[in-house]
Amino acid sequence: MTVLTAGAPVTLRRGHLSAWVLGAVGVVVLLVTAGLFAVTPLEGTAGFVIVAAALFLAAQGVVSTVVEGRRRAIDRTVTSAVVFAFLLALVPLVSVLTYALRQGAHRFDVEFFTHSLRNIGARDAGGGAYHALIGTLQQVLITTVISVPFGLLVAVYIVEYGRGRLAAAIRFFVDVMTGIPSIVAGLFVLSFWTLGLGQGFSGFAASLALTVLMLPVVVRASEEMLKLVPDSLREASFALGVPRWKTILRIVLPTALPGIVTGVMLAIARVTGETAPVLLTAFGAASINTDPFHGPQSSLPLLVFQQAQDAQQTAVNRAWTAALTLILVVMVLNLVARLLTRRNRLER
Amino acid sequence: MSERMLPPDRELDPQVRSTGTTVVAGDDARLPGAPGGGLLPRTGGRSSVRRGDRVFRGLSVGAGVGLLGIIVAIGVFLVYRAIPALQADKGNFLTDQNWDPNALPPVFGIVALAFGTILSSLIALVIAFPVAIGVALFISHYAPRRLAGPLGYVIDLLAAVPSVVYGLWGIFFLNDVIKGLSAFLHDYLGFIPLFAADGIYGRSILLASVVLAIMILPIIASLSREVFLQVPAANQEAALALGATRWEMIRIAVLPFGKPGIIGATMLGLGRALGETIAVALVLSPAFIVSLRILEPGQGNTIAANIALGFGEATANGRGALIASGLVLFIITLVVNVIARAVIYRRKEFTGGTL
Numbered sequence: 001m002t003v004l005t006a007g008a009p010v011t012l013r014r015g016h017l018s019a020w021v022l023g024a025v026g027v028v029v030l031l032v033t034a035g036l037f038a039v040t041p042l043e044g045t046a047g048f049v050i051v052a053a054a055l056f057l058a059a060q061g062v063v064s065t066v067v068e069g070r071r072r073a074i075d076r077t078v079t080s081a082v083v084f085a086f087l088l089a090l091v092p093l094v095s096v097l098t099y100a101l102r103q104g105a106h107r108f109d110v111e112f113f114t115h116s117l118r119n120i121g122a123r124d125a126g127g128g129a130y131h132a133l134i135g136t137l138q139q140v141l142i143t144t145v146i147s148v149p150f151g152l153l154v155a156v157y158i159v160e161y162g163r164g165r166l167a168a169a170i171r172f173f174v175d176v177m178t179g180i181p182s183i184v185a186g187l188f189v190l191s192f193w194t195l196g197l198g199q200g201f202s203g204f205a206a207s208l209a210l211t212v213l214m215l216p217v218v219v220r221a222s223e224e225m226l227k228l229v230p231d232s233l234r235e236a237s238f239a240l241g242v243p244r245w246k247t248i249l250r251i252v253l254p255t256a257l258p259g260i261v262t263g264v265m266l267a268i269a270r271v272t273g274e275t276a277p278v279l280l281t282a283f284g285a286a287s288i289n290t291d292p293f294h295g296p297q298s299s300l301p302l303l304v305f306q307q308a309q310d311a312q313q314t315a316v317n318r319a320w321t322a323a324l325t326l327i328l329v330v331m332v333l334n335l336v337a338r339l340l341t342r343r344n345r346l347e348r
Numbered sequence: 349m350s351e352r353m354l355p356p357d358r359e360l361d362p363q364v365r366s367t368g369t370t371v372v373a374g375d376d377a378r379l380p381g382a383p384g385g386g387l388l389p390r391t392g393g394r395s396s397v398r399r400g401d402r403v404f405r406g407l408s409v410g411a412g413v414g415l416l417g418i419i420v421a422i423g424v425f426l427v428y429r430a431i432p433a434l435q436a437d438k439g440n441f442l443t444d445q446n447w448d449p450n451a452l453p454p455v456f457g458i459v460a461l462a463f464g465t466i467l468s469s470l471i472a473l474v475i476a477f478p479v480a481i482g483v484a485l486f487i488s489h490y491a492p493r494r495l496a497g498p499l500g501y502v503i504d505l506l507a508a509v510p511s512v513v514y515g516l517w518g519i520f521f522l523n524d525v526i527k528g529l530s531a532f533l534h535d536y537l538g539f540i541p542l543f544a545a546d547g548i549y550g551r552s553i554l555l556a557s558v559v560l561a562i563m564i565l566p567i568i569a570s571l572s573r574e575v576f577l578q579v580p581a582a583n584q585e586a587a588l589a590l591g592a593t594r595w596e597m598i599r600i601a602v603l604p605f606g607k608p609g610i611i612g613a614t615m616l617g618l619g620r621a622l623g624e625t626i627a628v629a630l631v632l633s634p635a636f637i638v639s640l641r642i643l644e645p646g647q648g649n650t651i652a653a654n655i656a657l658g659f660g661e662a663t664a665n666g667r668g669a670l671i672a673s674g675l676v677l678f679i680i681t682l683v684v685n686v687i688a689r690a691v692i693y694r695r696k697e698f699t700g701g702t703l
Contacts, residue, residue: 079595085481092506095521099517153411170413176682181623212422273510304512326512
């Protein structure tokens, strides 16, 4: 408003920076950065990109302030900063995946998937993750068998029956439970099952610990899906004289099923990658143990952890291949789960 | 509080009442005043229906109570197992920097571990927060509509990578990058106590913090993105109609609306960072010391990492001590998580994701 009273001719339109001007700014910034890196002790690709990005933000801000005014300049700077933030977030993902692919390829062979580490020292070549694959498979399977019905029942309680303080408390603590550190879940099963009941290390103990981690995820995912089931379906069922429990089992759950399957798959992906609770409860073993209820067992993430702690290159190579396998399993689970959601999405 | 936490699917009730429809099961129990939302019809009905309903309801209530029981049991059993070790402790558990629970006599204290845990998590938060908010804004307000979904999914994939893989990548790849960065920080900002060093870098708290930052970034980003997407279009359009630029619109319409969500998401990220075990255990060169020197190896340790690293060699008393430290971690993360969830719950329509 004050501008209008200033007397000078006022235009409401300010200049506008075209794309090629910004491009030119970019090129100049790159040249300046290259110059800086040639003259000063600065070095490294990462450093180059960061310095260039910072310089670009500054240069764009100055040019835009001159041509377009302060408000537009801030807007431009924020826009660029937001884009840079997103690109920055992609860097570790791309880096982890490509690095794991490169390092994991060394031992991605038949022997790796068909042999255990029995009698294989850190320096020895060969050996594999067969025992760990078995362990992971059994532990995750048992975890799923326990968590899914348990979690579904909790979700049914929250959505279909829950009222008052108890339901509020359960809802709240399901959310709090998602934040329990995995190592604490491991310690819990260690103190309750392994030490308390004197059961010793076993794959089943690991499953119990993983259940503590998987349960809240299953509950949350199923709860979201059950809420999306339209009330008209329930009412129609009630109107036909169907009792409530049958309505839930025959109408509500089947309607929500695709979404629940997605949630369960994501939960499985999450617990498959857990290391700490398995370390405390199954402890790890070099030999094949197909009995999840007795004796120490290994798992894929645990194998990665234990092999990575060896300084020997052969062990590290095994760790990378196991890590690559783990990434592939988790990514496939994630992708399939997302594709499922896209195909059968209940409209909100 | 309890009012807000009710599941939002209860629109059924007024309709049922107003239309006077008789619902076979649970009609009268749905009326206000019915205790606990019971569903059994008070009036006589077919007994098999009633039994089926009673059994099913009992199962689901039992599961819900069982879940609460697990949380209580975690606390109880950790305390139960920690007490003997704490009694055997010849040092002061709260103030002693040593950690020798396997020695005779055992001397151990939590202060060095707790300090390292909180320091590394806070640094991780400082690094992750601005990037995560930028990512969330990019996906909710800057990226083309069509791309927003897939791009959000790509960021979620960051959370899908198992922590042990980040640890492995941290040792063999990121460590070299951090060494360079550490040298730079020490050379130019060495007067800050945080960046003091004696020329040896890597395997440091900073490395652990950067790994943690990468791991909590998708959590903060995806939750913040959800709140940003819930900002009423009317508020945003009003701002734009008044001539606000996109940033001004975000500053006056989106960020104030999203503030509780951002705070909650950040606290959840903090909770995750505090409890992260394996990645830190792999990348950190541990030491039981309260130190601010984040660039050097052997200048700290975290509770969770120490449990993973110390478990293998622990004696019975050592295990008890580790459980005691786990109890401290449990309490810290529980407090952080409860605050986070309470902040998030204040905004009723936002319930948080499954991360």
